[in-house]
Amino acid sequence: MDPCAEDRQSPSKRLEGKVALITGSARGIGGATAKLFAKNGAYVVIADILDELGSKLADSIGGRYIHCDVSKEEDVESAVEFALAWKGKLDIMFNNAGVSGPGGSISSLNMEDVRALLSINLFGIIHGIKHASRAMIAGKNGGSIICSSSSAAIMGGLASHAYTASKNAILGLAKTTACELGVYGIRVNCISPHGVASEMLLSAYRTCLGRDDLQAEDVTKIVGERGSLLRGRGGSMEDVAKAALFLASDESGFITAHNLVIDGGYTSACSHMSPIYTSKV
Numbered sequence: 001m002d003p004c005a006e007d008r009q010s011p012s013k014r015l016e017g018k019v020a021l022i023t024g025s026a027r028g029i030g031g032a033t034a035k036l037f038a039k040n041g042a043y044v045v046i047a048d049i050l051d052e053l054g055s056k057l058a059d060s061i062g063g064r065y066i067h068c069d070v071s072k073e074e075d076v077e078s079a080v081e082f083a084l085a086w087k088g089k090l091d092i093m094f095n096n097a098g099v100s101g102p103g104g105s106i107s108s109l110n111m112e113d114v115r116a117l118l119s120i121n122l123f124g125i126i127h128g129i130k131h132a133s134r135a136m137i138a139g140k141n142g143g144s145i146i147c148s149s150s151s152a153a154i155m156g157g158l159a160s161h162a163y164t165a166s167k168n169a170i171l172g173l174a175k176t177t178a179c180e181l182g183v184y185g186i187r188v189n190c191i192s193p194h195g196v197a198s199e200m201l202l203s204a205y206r207t208c209l210g211r212d213d214l215q216a217e218d219v220t221k222i223v224g225e226r227g228s229l230l231r232g233r234g235g236s237m238e239d240v241a242k243a244a245l246f247l248a249s250d251e252s253g254f255i256t257a258h259n260l261v262i263d264g265g266y267t268s269a270c271s272h273m274s275p276i277y278t279s280k281v
């Protein structure tokens, strides 16, 4: 039984019949995107290390689940092969898996922790682009590769040094790979979310503010008040999923090497001087 069979047949679906592989999609932004992609007619492979959550979500959207630790190249290669074995092609690769931390001063960084983070946040994405592009080049039908960067790649002071370094490197990598892969009709873009109250962000806020009682709604409220030009409006997982849907679909067919920032304008303007716009002088 395929719960999304009807969705896939409707001509208005933006990803009708496309095959998508999303890493880190058992929950959070990846999970919300998996649901939205399936709703829009895609066949979705969920690749994660959270097997129970991932399998459950895959079943609920008529997708498939595969255990995949993105820091291991062979796991990512297997996930791409799994998608090819299932539907014979790969149209969309969303390299979304990522972790936060380690916090602390640059002068006392534990380099093992830094390497561990880079192995997921940066090498995981390199593995994803490498194996997805192989499949897409062989498929001769182009493709859309999306990579999760972050507002922290644009503006300092939003995350740890190692995390920021990983997310900034992704921006460069997306540009070089877009340059190489454009001749095959393969687009490579980034999305940079900001302040979305996922498990990752919630746990970071709890640690930073020393408040274990903090809930997702509290974080969204704080972001809406202090981290968004759209005062009072924080970001949601669905906001990011919709941006990913746009980049995955043919509607963004002439967009490549782009970084789509989903931050309520936060990283584009300093609002400390906003009285300028209300004073008469």
Ligand SMILES: NC(=O)c1ccc[n+]([C@@H]2O[C@H](COP(=O)([O-])OP(=O)(O)OC[C@H]3O[C@@H](n4cnc5c(N)ncnc54)[C@H](O)[C@@H]3O)[C@@H](O)[C@H]2O)c1
Pocket (backbone or CB within 6 Å): 023, 024, 025, 026, 027, 028, 029, 030, 047, 048, 049, 050, 068, 069, 070, 071, 096, 097, 098, 099, 120, 148, 149, 150, 151, 152, 192, 193, 194, 195, 196, 197, 198, 199, 200, 201
């Ligand atoms: N939440 C935000 O505000 C925000 C902001 C900027 C960027 N991001 C990025 O968005 C992406 C999704 O994060 P999220 O906020 O939904 O957090 P999340 O913790 O809810 O989701 C991360 C997912 O990645 C998976 N994952 C972790 N390590 C993995 C590995 N080695 N292999 C495969 N999967 C692994 C987790 O199991 C989880 O399902 C991350 O890359 C994150 O850096 C998030």
